[in-house]
Amino acid sequence: MASDYLLELTDIEAGYGRAALVLRGLTVQVPPAQIVCLVGPNGAGKSTVLKVASGMLVPRSGRIVVDGADVTGKGPQQLLRAGLSHVLQGHSVFKEMTVGENVNLGAFSVRDPRHVAERLDFVKSLFPLVADRWDALAGALSGGQQKQVEFARSLMVDPKVVLLDEPSMGLDPKATAIIFEQVVRMRDAGTAVLLVEQNARRALESADVGLVLDLGRVHISGPARQLLDDPKLGELYLGGRPRTSATERQPS
Amino acid sequence: MRNASDTATTSASGSPTVVRVIRGVQVLAVVAAAIGVLVFPQTGPGPFIMSVGVVILSYACMATGWNFVGGFTGYISLGHAAFTGLGGYLVGLLILRADVPSWIALVLAAVIVAVLSIPIGFASLRVRGASFVIMSLALVLIMLLIFQSWSDVTGGSNGLRVPRPFGPEVLRPEQHERFYYLHVLLLVIMLVAWWAIDRSRFGAGLKAIREDEDKAQSLGIPTFGYKLSVYVISAFFTALAGGLYALWFGFLDPIFQFSILTGSYMVLMSLLGGIRSLFGPALGAAIVGYAIEFFKAQYGDTQFHLVALGLLLGLVVLFMPEGILPSLGRLLDRLRPSATSIREESAEELANKRAVLVGDNGGAS
Numbered sequence: 296m297a298s299d300y301l302l303e304l305t306d307i308e309a310g311y312g313r314a315a316l317v318l319r320g321l322t323v324q325v326p327p328a329q330i331v332c333l334v335g336p337n338g339a340g341k342s343t344v345l346k347v348a349s350g351m352l353v354p355r356s357g358r359i360v361v362d363g364a365d366v367t368g369k370g371p372q373q374l375l376r377a378g379l380s381h382v383l384q385g386h387s388v389f390k391e392m393t394v395g396e397n398v399n400l401g402a403f404s405v406r407d408p409r410h411v412a413e414r415l416d417f418v419k420s421l422f423p424l425v426a427d428r429w430d431a432l433a434g435a436l437s438g439g440q441q442k443q444v445e446f447a448r449s450l451m452v453d454p455k456v457v458l459l460d461e462p463s464m465g466l467d468p469k470a471t472a473i474i475f476e477q478v479v480r481m482r483d484a485g486t487a488v489l490l491v492e493q494n495a496r497r498a499l500e501s502a503d504v505g506l507v508l509d510l511g512r513v514h515i516s517g518p519a520r521q522l523l524d525d526p527k528l529g530e531l532y533l534g535g536r537p538r539t540s541a542t543e544r545q546p547s
Numbered sequence: 548m549r550n551a552s553d554t555a556t557t558s559a560s561g562s563p564t565v566v567r568v569i570r571g572v573q574v575l576a577v578v579a580a581a582i583g584v585l586v587f588p589q590t591g592p593g594p595f596i597m598s599v600g601v602v603i604l605s606y607a608c609m610a611t612g613w614n615f616v617g618g619f620t621g622y623i624s625l626g627h628a629a630f631t632g633l634g635g636y637l638v639g640l641l642i643l644r645a646d647v648p649s650w651i652a653l654v655l656a657a658v659i660v661a662v663l664s665i666p667i668g669f670a671s672l673r674v675r676g677a678s679f680v681i682m683s684l685a686l687v688l689i690m691l692l693i694f695q696s697w698s699d700v701t702g703g704s705n706g707l708r709v710p711r712p713f714g715p716e717v718l719r720p721e722q723h724e725r726f727y728y729l730h731v732l733l734l735v736i737m738l739v740a741w742w743a744i745d746r747s748r749f750g751a752g753l754k755a756i757r758e759d760e761d762k763a764q765s766l767g768i769p770t771f772g773y774k775l776s777v778y779v780i781s782a783f784f785t786a787l788a789g790g791l792y793a794l795w796f797g798f799l800d801p802i803f804q805f806s807i808l809t810g811s812y813m814v815l816m817s818l819l820g821g822i823r824s825l826f827g828p829a830l831g832a833a834i835v836g837y838a839i840e841f842f843k844a845q846y847g848d849t850q851f852h853l854v855a856l857g858l859l860l861g862l863v864v865l866f867m868p869e870g871i872l873p874s875l876g877r878l879l880d881r882l883r884p885s886a887t888s889i890r891e892e893s894a895e896e897l898a899n900k901r902a903v904l905v906g907d908n909g910g911a912s
């Protein structure tokens with residue numbers, strides 16, 4: 296069964312332990328080379344979606360399909376091999392290791408050294424910072440730079456979809472702007488992105504598709520721009536007054 | 548247009564001459580230490596000092612063996628005395644009860660300990676931090692009880708006499724010298740193994756586990772298998788060290804073989820020297836081992852050396868939490884000009900970036 300989507304989560308129900316379900320029949324589809332952005336209030340289950348997609352949390356029901364292959368119930372390593380690369384929330388570089396060691400660890404599950412070298416060239420061209428600071432300790436970089444190293448690391452496996460959990464967390468507006476620019480560049484280089492963001496308005500500005508999550512279900516979905524321009528939605532989910540003009544941009 | 552934020556690639560390493568000088572100093576220090584260790588018995592130190600030399604080398608082997616787990620994964624085992632003790636006892640029992648030749652018994656015992664360590668590691672490596680430390684302590688105490696109580700086989704509290712591998716024509720000073728070089732050989736084998744792992748893919752995975760196990764797992768590193776493998780390697784080498792000691796010393800008592808103190812020594816020595824460095828545990832063993840023997844010789848059979856060691860551990864944790872070698876390395880690094888300075892972005896670069904961003908967003912709509 297051919298599919299138009301690289302990643303499909305269908306009717307997912309998931310939760311932690313015996314607690315109530317967090318996701319209640321959620322369906323998310325990620326098309327190739329697009330940024331799909333999940334927004335929604337705290338506790339809506341945004342991060343849980345990524346945990347399910349990366350195999351860290353096995354859903355109670357529903358299906359996970361990656362590029363036509365059913366991977367429901369598989370663990371993190373198998374899902375990584377299937378093509379889903381997860382960039383965790385917060386700072387997740389190995390601080391005591393150099394940038395180079397960090398990036399190389401991303402290719403840990405890749406056996407072919409030629410393939411690794413190819414990916415390395417690609418990643419270095421996409422993120423010049425990586426080549427620039429190759430021998431620096433990752434912990435010595437700024438928060439935004441560390442995030443770029445994480446992006447680079449996640450791309451080393453040549454993933455079909457990159458899962459980004461709150462990439463702007465803890466970053467100042469300037470670094471946030473650069474990070475979103477990098478996400479767009481990842482997309483332009485052909486990688487599909489499933490993005491979860493607290494910073495909803497800023498994220499939707501970079502995304503192609505927007506999904507509004509509430510109470511464990513997708514409430515509204517559509518082109519990201521359309522969600523941004525919807526005044527009612529802005530008031531409900533995007534924090535504060537909606538902006539009337541799409542050309543008006545926060546100078547950050 | 549999007550590439551406008553790319554900045555020219557600049558090399559951030561220090562001047563090559565300084566790097567070369569530092570490298571040279573490091574190589575020189577290792578060569579000097581190696582020559583010192585090899586020449587020491589030829590300087591006519593006398594049997595007592597010679598035996599101190601063997602003891603210190605034995606500590607160096609144990610600490611380096613411990614460091615396969617401690618250094619690579621960051622799992623602090625206080626219970627490695629279980630492996631030295633088991634290694635020693637198995638060597639003795641294989642020789643006495645099964646008539647196995649001494650040297651074959653030494654290797655066979657270490658292999659058996661490695662096999663036994665698989666289920667032990669399987670159980671204890673499931674937990675981290677303090678829980679792992681407590682499990683490792685429990686292991687030593689269990690071994691102590693078994694070897695004390697099972698006196699039909701182990702000799703119990705009366706101890707076990709291990710036959711010497713060399714004939715009666717080899718006198719004590721000669722014996723000390725031979726065991727001195729045997730310990731050097733074992734230490735070299737361990738250091739080469741540690742070095743090889745350090746540079747390998749296996750080593751990279753282990754170090755990722757040391758920093759953050761969850762992240763390591765999310766990158767596809769089989770964390771449990773890796774931890775278990777290195778735990779078994781560590782048990783093997785530590786058992787070899789314990790077995791060689793048993794052959795040299797010739798007498799085993801459960802109280803000393805399965806002592807929490809011995810396990811703590813390995814940790815203290817490794818922490819002092821630096822658990823992330825190849826030579827750290829051996830250096831720490833030289834310092835702590837010498838201190839132990841010194842205090843014992845000066846103050847006899849009191850517990851004074853324990854107090855002194857406790858103080859030493861406190862000082863290390865306070866002032867050199869990473870150990871001597873990494874601290875020295877950092878000192879040398881300061882000579883390296885601008886090696887770690889962070890490149891600043893000029894106002895112009897920032898303005899450029901902003902222009903690109905605004906342009907991008909406008910274009911994407």
